[in-house]
Amino acid sequence: MTFTIPFDNTYAALPGQFYSKLPPQAVTAPRLAAFNEDLARIMGITPGDAGEMAQVFGGNLVPEGADPLAQLYAGHQFGTYNPQLGDGRAILLGEVLGVDGKRRDIQLKGAGRTPYSRNGDGRAWLGPVLREYVVSEAMHALGIPTTRALAAVETGETVWREGGLPGAVLARVAASHLRVGSFQIFAARGDKASLRQLTDYAIARHFPEADGPMGLLRAVRDAQSELIAAWMSVGFIHGVMNTDNSSIPGETIDYGPCAFMDDYHPHRVFSSIDRGRRYAYANQPSIAVWNLAQLATALIQQMDDPEAGVEEATEIVHAMPARTEEAWLSRFRAKLGISAAGDGDLELVTGLLERMAENQSDFTNTFRALADGTARDQFTDPAAFDTWAPDWQARLEGAPDPQAVMRSANPAFIPRNHRIEEMIAAAVAGDYALFNKLNRVLAKPFEDQPEHADLQRPPLPQEVVQATFCGT
Structure with a gap:
């Protein structure tokens, strides 16, 4: 085999209570639909021919050095604790130390x-796989921490949801797949030894400067604060911020019913399963605090005197809203x-956002047009902008090259919902032209690319996507 992946596994060397070791299930007719050559090069992966890579990324062939497993975790789903979740349709092949x-x-x-499938089929269909491929790569190009897409494989099998759909597998890359829920399950079981081992592992892998459980909590808080501020700055709505989708290294993970806003509204929701609007756009900072509190609750269980850690953990968690707002304001400035920071900046930003909400202003295009x-x-009423603009223009007096600052902070292109749906429909019919175009254009989101102005256009009324779905 010419196709090689230089595995260097560490999670698989942990004791067996953290996972179940098993290979992926083979599929009928794997076909490589997409392969991320740039990411593979960074990871030191030597590509092979399409057939070889389809066999590996489709799950039919376990490559040399892999140590496949399904990770165990728990989590709060829409605020309700589920005592055991785990990778119900995912297999961790192993780890790579990149160039x-x-x-x-x-x-x-x-x-x-897997043992954690909970009566599910363990499969994915092509639409969500291609959505995650495009959106996660777009997020990376925007400079926001995220899992990435290495490959997409069509399986040649039918996956049954509302009806029969073409099956697919996504090869996903992450700094790790450790989640808040990875800690919650052992805390709930009272397994202090496993909590300590997992905490030590997370610190060594992600935050070597952190000192003990509270040091880890502080590091996760800071990473999550920056991440949420980054999401908000591009109008991104994750859609399912359960604790099992809250990444310890602070990456965007699990692109299910995610979406980027077109016209701005702070209470925008797309997820079809978020009927209570728990994970609406404006709620994301407070939900991140709630998730951090669940991590704090889990981490202190391993301490010899848990009560002694409550005060420090409370202080760390309570500091998160201010840190997130600081990061948010920096990005919106x-x-x-x-x-540079100045008095009245918060009022200036919120004044514009309030007017945008009242006037159905497109989030991305409005900021880009500044x-x-x-x-x-x-x-819809330009006078609303006119009453805000003088204070903004006065604030820019003497500022160094504000146009350059704006152009580097405001993307011209995002993966718009209607284009994603159009891309999926075409790919299901065998046409990957729009998929490839989206990946090319979204790789350079801050460049004008006038030849692709069609991808900047907000949806027409008949194109508006009202709801997005997990795909499970």
Whole structure:
């Protein structure tokens, strides 16, 4: 085999209570639909021919050095604790230490049943696989921490959801797949030894400067604060911020019913399963605090005197809203062309957002248009912008190159929902042209690319996507 992956596994060397070791389930007719050559190069992977890679990434062939397993974890799902979840349709093949010195997991999502499948089929269908491929790669290009897509494979099998759908497997790459729920399950079981071992592992792998459980909690808080602020700055709605989807290294993970907003509204929800709007756009910072509190509750269980850790953990968690707002304001200052903090910046930002919500302004296009002086065109009542603009212009007086600051903070292109749906429909019919186009254009989100202006257009009324789905 010419195709080689330089595995260097550490999680698989942990004791067996953290996972179940098993290979992925084979599929009928794997076909390589996409392969991320740039990511493979960074990871030191030597590509093979399409047939070889389809066999590996489809789950039919376990490559040399892999040590496949399904991870165990628990989690709060929409606020309700589920005592045992785990990888119900994913297999961790192993880890790679890349040429850049970074350690990454390779996981096959949609790889078949595991002991944690809970009566599910363990499979994925092509639509969500391609959505995650495009959106996660777009997020990476935006400079936001995220899992990435290494490959997508069509399986040649039918997956049954509302009806029969084409099956697929996504090869997903992450700094690790450790989640808040990875700690919750052992805390709930009163397994202090496993909690300590997992804490030591997470610190060594992700935050070697952290000191003990509270040091880990503080590091996760800071990573999550920056992540949530970054999401907010591009109008991203995760859609299912359960604790089992809350990444310890602070990456965006599990692109299920995710979406980028078109017209701005703080209470926007797309997820078909979020009927109570728990994970609406504006709720994401507070949900991240709630999730951190669940991690704190788990981490202190391993301490010899848990009560002694409560005060420190409480202080760490209570500091998160201010840290997130600080990171949020820093990003939105840049979106307005402001390089340094000043009095009244919060009011300036919120004043614009309030007017955008009232005027159905497109989130991405409005901020992008600030640099070229056409933002008022994004308002149904341009006078609303006109009453805000003088204070903004006064704030920019003397600021160093505000246009350049704005253009580097405000993308011209995002993966718009209607284009994603159009791409999926075409790919199901065998046409990957739009999939490939989206990946090319979204790899350079801050460049104008006028030849692809069609991808900047908000949806027409008949194109609006009202709901997004997990795909399970």
